[in-house]
Amino acid sequence: MHIAPLPWMTAPETRAVMDALNRDGDMARFVGGCVRSAVLGLPISDIDIATRHTPDRTTELLEAEGIRVVPTGLQHGTVTAIVNRAHFEITTLRLDIETDGRRAVVAFTEDWREDAARRDFTMNAMFLSPDGSLDDPFGGHGDALGGLIRFVGDASTRIREDVLRILRFFRFHAHFGKQEIDPAGLRACADHAALIRDLSGERIRTEFLKLLAAPNPNPVLAAMEETHVLHEFLPGPYDPAALHRLISFAPEETDPILRLAVFAPERPNQAFQASQRMRFSNAEAARFTDLSSGDLGEMTDDQAVRRQIHAHGNSLFEQLVRLGHAGGTFDDATTRALQARSKGWSKPVLPVRGADLVKLGIAAGPGVGDLLREIEIWWIERDFVPGREECLAEIRRMTGKE
Template sequence: MAASQTRAVIAALEAKGGVGCARFVGGCVRNTLMGKPVDDIDIATTLTPDQTIEAIEQAGLRAVPTGVEHGTVTALSGGRPFEVTTLRRDVATDGRRAVVAFTHDWGEDAQRRDFRFNALYADAEGTVYDPVGQGVEDARAGRVVFVGDPMTRIREDYLRILRFFRFQAWYGRLEPDAEALAACAALKDMLLGGTAERIQKELMKTLAADDPRPAFRLMAATGVLAAILPTVESLARFDALVAIETEQLFETDPVLRLAALTPDDNGAKALAERLRLSNADRDRIVEAKTPGPTIVSWMSPREARRAIYALGSSAFRDQVKLAWAGAERASTASQWRALLALAETWTPPTLPLTGEEIMKAGVPKGPMVGKVLREVELWWIDQDFIEDKFSVIERLKAVAQGMVY
């Protein structure tokens, strides 16, 4: 947090509001205490949004009014964004959004935050402030505890239910807080009328944790998982997939993990609509769940190439991992890895035949061209994608003669 771009933003704010008017807040403080990487740097300030914009621009930096009505201005320093938010207190909440008023009281600002280790502040010298108490201890211990009463915090914003499990997946090292679990279970129905995009965002962040399995078991036990993914019948394949990723050192794949939670009964499209997934994620999950050649660990290279040609390399790899996760035997890792390696190294070829060549063989222009092409393609696939153009032409002549004459 001491990079030159960061110091420039703090200096700009303090030039306007005096030393101590700006402090780092939330995740960057928490992660620093936990020894984890810091991605985004958020700053809290006693300056109003207008004063913040003025301070940033006077320092020669760029200010973007990303959420002025809620007190947030984005400062761009050295090309890096910093969210600067005026201290706030809640005036009214409805479970989705809050009406806020600006304040100069750091304690009031802390009280409206979700978890104690997210209500931490640090000044430019590195001094940490813990207005709600025990936030520092929570961060160091890996304990996720709501600020104040969990029921109150959740009623202010239903998404805090999912945030609890997300933070438990990423940072929880101790047994989950009993009061928090009870509150999440009691208020889970608030999620039923929730905004799909907000729910999806939290869900995908939870799935992206190194090992989200304990958190998902808690979600299932409290009924929270059923509230957002009612079609999930078992966590077995999901658990197995995460174990495979961990043991085989595969990259964490939240989209495929979501596919592992999806039943194999054409539920992928319904899931995509329910969660408002991006087109790319929707298509990937649908293709990963689309019935095709049966994927087993003992497939021969020839059978695997046929499946790759039919499904595409990406969908084949996804289906291999899902089949691996659903397999009963765990002793065939080398076979599954061989299939994945083949999909990485073998590029499906293109049938060396054109429509013009088919018509030259005596096939009249029209639907018959496609039929002949498909017959030759099936033979070519059966020949393991033979590269001999002469053999393909000879097969074309035989097919054309049999279908046309």
């Protein structure tokens, strides 16, 4: 099978790396996501290369051509070549000789098929030579074009080697699946769902947020719930109908945190906190909590809308409107109108600061903050209209310093 060379394959940086590695014949081929994307006609983000050379020999050949090499994962046979600003991850063909579901002890090999046999899915187990020749030992080409996510060999064996493959199975189906989920793979995921408890939160978060960013993750989420995979790291209840409304309103917006807050919001005093289990960053956790607990309240007029925008900020207000639409509070027209009002009115800033109060003779300390909050309430009640001098005059009146 042959694929016409693509621009990324013939780029000078790519050719420099491949020419150096293939000086002695068929010693290096493209592998993984870039090959899958080449088959599907999709853009690529990373170029991964598999080679028969050991890491030491790979480094020697590249450095002889003036190419910088970084030892990014020598225990697994991986180095990174850098040409100009292009990065190429290069890994020696290998076998997994010992696995525990999270990490593996590897041995190097020179056999392309042996390396392919230890990979997760057939569509990720293809090798592409620089001339466009495709080596496809497990039928990944047909599976990729047909949208079938199929484990290489025995699904249970692949999962026991690396439990994260359960989540990758569902994530790949959400992005590339075109038919029913492979029954053998689904059954193996269900049988080993409890092993997800042993995965680190960071690995779960990375896979699950990528899954949520798929065009329509709902069918896959339903399969994950049925197989009890979802319950292992994300407590219910779930609201697939709300997620469907969110996606239908703006399918081009694939924000995974927003989608998560619609599908399974984190509730106060919830014993099992999803953001903690998935080891969200502080910023992600705060945003998830804000979205989960955000309440816009009743907005009967434009002034009430402005108050809500000021309370939450423009961006969060617009996202909370989307959440309200997903939950059935706002119809399409109201949602668009509220978002338009937010985009047309930037959140104003109180025109006085603590330093202004100190200049008026108010002692520095907690009292300054209390007084600022009071004057802000007064300012908000007047629809953010009073300017600096009016606010200062009101402060003088409040403090008897007129």
